[in-house]
Amino acid sequence: MGKLTDVQLKQWVKAGEHVAKSDGNGLTFTLSASGVAAWVLRYRFGGKAKEKTIGRYPDISLADARKIAAEDRAKIQTGTDVAMEKKKAKLITAGAWTVKQLAEDYLEKSSGRIAETTIKGRRQQLRDYVFPLIGNMPAREVEPLALVDIVERVTVKSRHVARLVLIALREVFAHGIARHVIASDPSAHIKSNSVIGPRPTSRSRIMLNEQELRAIFPLLPEMGVQNALMFKILVSTGVRIGELINAKWVNVDFEKQLWTIPAEDIKGRKVKASKGEDVKDFVIPLTPQVIASFLELESLAFGSAYVLPIRARKKAEGDVPMEPSTFNAAINTFCKKIMQEKCRRFTPHDLRSTARSHLGALGVDFLVAERCINHSLGGLVAVYDQHDYIDARRKAHTSLSNYFEACEAGRPSHVSSVQLAAA
Structure with a gap:
């Protein structure tokens, strides 16, 4: 030596x-x-x-x-x-690991194996609903009844979230079995239908009509500044809530008036790739109204890399985006307490449907409208038509933003459907 x-x-x-x-x-x-x-x-x-x-x-x-x-x-x-x-x-x-230690090991080992958005969701579910009750309990000592109690508590708030929490618990304890940290899986015989109940029937997608929009827009400030701006961006661009939540300022080009959604943030990219479709970054032309919303959000981001950083800083680990459930809760409160009978209850995804519906009502060409919300053209169209209609989409989004601006201001809409159809 x-x-x-x-x-x-x-x-x-x-x-x-x-x-x-x-x-x-x-x-x-x-x-x-x-x-x-x-x-x-x-x-x-x-x-x-x-x-x-x-x-x-x-x-x-x-x-x-x-x-x-x-x-x-x-x-x-x-x-x-x-x-x-x-x-x-x-x-x-x-x-001798606690449930929290086992869960953290599961999340660490899952990196690169499952989507980062899935890991983020499971981390949130475990943090909010599992750790407060059994996080410090030795994983070997957890009984099925403790897990049933957790899932039942979450069911009171949301059946959908309860199912996600049960899935997260199953994954964590299956990991514990594989690591030989626990001898038996306490979640093995817990059936979601028995604890949560049967899945609700699928609801029909809602497209907010002009009367509802004219009632909603003036009252958006009651939802809170960030939530109101999110509503305007979602309904004007037709993007999915996850795509807006994960947006970063580096991808928002104010000078060129373009917002790029990276391929990895686009929902269904793996399914499309498995079908041989080339999943590319999606570029959205920004209208003056949407740019104004982004600029206001920038002033509220406090230097974060994300357009919508997490609001509860005590829950955050570094610079992370906000949680989708925050906007869902804001919409539920808005519809229940503010709007009451003035509009139907809607979800963030209904704003995407609303955008598509009004693009059609404004006379936008079918293919242009489909590309505005990043729908796959499918079949031979996808193979032979590689044009992404960026100029036509900019005109379509401009007319849509002008229409919503008229609804918000209480003015009559003066959209030229002939001009839009020619685009």
Whole structure:
């Protein structure tokens, strides 16, 4: 031993190049291509080559690494496989994990395997509904009745969210079984229909008519500034709520009056890709009215990279976008307390349907209207018609924004359907 020096270690770390240097007697300093420095003890046990990761440098200094390596070699000489010993100790520690520790390990291991939006949703569901009740409970001690209680509590608020919470619980405890952290899965025999009830019948999509829009627009301030601006952007652009929630300022070009939605943020991209469709970034032409809404949101973003940063800062871990449920709750309150009988209750996705419906009513060509809301043209049209109608879509969005502006101001609409159809 004693081949390495502290000066060498610091130089290698600073250079950031992949290295594996022996200090002697099996103790090796390694530096990965990603910059992680660690100590590894390499030895033979039962005639086979083995290695044990001692720990990271500089958390474990050169002197400490030599001391630990010497102790491990003494154990090896007395018949102890130190790598297996460490692995067993790790399993014992994992067996004492709380529900929160198990869930965090599940979320970490799921990165890259499932969509980031799905991970984000499950993290939120676990944080809001599971951790407050059983987060600190040892995962091995969780009983099915505790999970039933959680799901029933959420059902009172939302059946849909309750189903998502149950799915998250099943995934976490299935991960615990696979990791041998728990011996049995407490969620295995919980049936959603028994706890939550049968799924409700699918509701028909709502297209808000002109009378409803003329009633809604003047009262939007009652919803709150950000919610009102979200309403205007959604109904004017026809984007999905998730696409607006995940929007970043880097993709909003005020000078060119364009908003780009990256392919990875477009719903159904994996399904489209599996059908051989080329999922590309979607560029939306912005009207003066929509730009004004974005500029007002920018003043409320407090330097966030996101157009709509999370509002409850105490729940946030870094710079993250707001949660879709926030806008859903605002709409529910608005319809129930403010609008009452003046309009039908609607959802964020109904604003997308409303945009498409009024584009048609304004005389916009079918293909142009479909591309305005990023609908796949499908079939031979998608194959042979690669034109994205950006100029025609800008005219269509302008007429739609002008129409909504007239509804908000209480003015008659003066949209030229002949001009729009010619586009």
